[in-house]
Amino acid sequence: LSGGELQRVALVLCLGKVADVYLIDEPSAYLDSEQRLHAAKVIKRFILHAKKTAFVVEHDFIMATYLADRVIMFDGVPSKHATANSPQSLLAGMNRFLKLLDISFRRDKDNYRPRINKKDSVKDLEQKKSGNYFFLDDD
Numbered sequence: 001l002s003g004g005e006l007q008r009v010a011l012v013l014c015l016g017k018v019a020d021v022y023l024i025d026e027p028s029a030y031l032d033s034e035q036r037l038h039a040a041k042v043i044k045r046f047i048l049h050a051k052k053t054a055f056v057v058e059h060d061f062i063m064a065t066y067l068a069d070r071v072i073m074f075d076g077v078p079s080k081h082a083t084a085n086s087p088q089s090l091l092a093g094m095n096r097f098l099k100l101l102d103i104s105f106r107r108d109k110d111n112y113r114p115r116i117n118k119k120d121s122v123k124d125l126e127q128k129k130s131g132n133y134f135f136l137d138d139d
Contacts, residue, residue, distance in 0.1 A: 003029075003030030004031050004032065007027070007030045007031055008031070008035070008039070011024070011039060011042070011043070015042075015043070019052070020053065021052065021053045021054070022047070022054040022055070023054075023057075024043065024054055024056045024057070025057045026059065027040075027043060027056065027058065028058060028059075028060040028063045033062075036062070036063050037062070037063075039063070043067060061114060065090065065094065065114055070087045070088065070089060070090065071090055071093030071094065071097075072084055072086075073085045073093055073096055073097060091134060095131065095133045095134050098134050099128075099131075103116055103117075103119075103133065104116075104117045104123070104128055104133045104134070106127070107135055
């Protein structure tokens with residue numbers, strides 16, 4: 001099996017086990033962009049339908065923002081030391097994270113995928129001035 005095929009099998013095996021809490025680490029690994037969106041939908045549907053809790057560790061921005069309702073931000077130096085902050089809403093957490101990076105995002109009105117605003121564009125400056133580095137919906 002390829003890496004992507006193995007990843008999908010691992011995801012099915014994980015969600016196929018009866019549990020109250022699921023820990024899913026990097027479900028997007030080895031998946032192409034379309035497979036990532038499909039996997040995210042499967043995970044979200046399963047968790048909502050089964051009324052379970054999932055902790056998902058994910059670095060793919062689109063997948064993470066699709067799956068999350070709450071996020072945990074870490075402060076510190078990667079691979080050396082880190083301190084976890086309290087869980088916060090997706091919107092609050094993403095605003096804090098993107099402010100640190102000095103990047104603003106919007107949702108594409110056609111496909112709802114996050115899009116980075118061009119630095120110092122009208123939209124970028126407008127969002128940063130209002131403290132809204134990340135939007136769940138495009139206005």
